[in-house]
Amino acid sequence: MLEKTGVPTPEQVKRAAPTEDRLKKGPVAVVECFQSIPCDPCQYACNQGAIKEFVDINDVPIIDHEECNGCGICISQCPGLAIFVIDATYSEDKGLVKVPHEYTPLPEKGEVVTGLDMAGNEACDAEVVKVQSAKSLDRTPVVWLAVPHDCLMKVRGFRRKGGAE
Ligand code: SF4
Ligand code: SF4
Structure with missing residues (x-):
């Protein structure tokens, strides 16, 4: 599926997800990059050592969620727009998803x-x-x-109401 559509399978997404225990501790990065491609900026972006050093530039990134503090620095360093930070502790009824976004005009706070x-x-x-x-x-x-908790592992981008990206 990934090779044909560029969209990971639900199993791949599930494997990339932090554990419930880790989610309870606060923000954490999710790396949804599953294809072997010559790309490695993520390993240099993380000064916490959470993204493991690559042996080869074609390696698929591996993240240790326990080492990740959810700082989000790696999000904008990923040319594949494949890194997100999720925070299940944001509020009682909502979690936070931090997504890279390359379309303009940018949305407004509160939108x-x-x-x-x-x-x-x-x-x-x-x-x-x-x-x-x-x-x-x-x-x-x-x-x-900010999204409902059951959308935390689903939302990876957005479209502005009225048709604009
Ligand atoms: S969110 Fe911060 S600590 Fe976590 S992997 Fe990215 S750069 Fe490293
Ligand atoms: S920088 Fe992004 S696209 Fe490149 S290997 Fe890392 S996660 Fe994958």
Whole structure:
């Protein structure tokens, strides 16, 4: 499926997910990069050593969720837009998903957008909590989305209401 569509299988996504115990501890990165490709900026982005050193540039990244502090630095360093940070502790009824976003104009804080899954299908409504677009983010802005808890492992992008990305 991944090779044909670029969309990972539910099993692959499940394997990449942090454990329930880790999710209870706060923000953590999810690396949904499953194909062997010549790419490795993520291993240099993480100064916590959470993303294991590659032996070969074609390695598939491996993250140790226990070493990850959820800082999010790696999100904008990934050219494949395959790294997200999720925070299940954000509030009682909502979690936070931090997604890379390369479309302009950027959404506004407080805006309600349509959360999309990895395949671009609508998952749920999401509220924009913060937009990070500093130069230090390698020109890929990161948008923080508050979503219902059951959407935390689904929302990986969004579309602005009214048709704009
Ligand atoms: S979120 Fe921060 S600590 Fe976690 S893998 Fe990314 S850079 Fe490393
Ligand atoms: S930088 Fe992104 S696309 Fe490249 S190997 Fe790491 S996770 Fe995969």
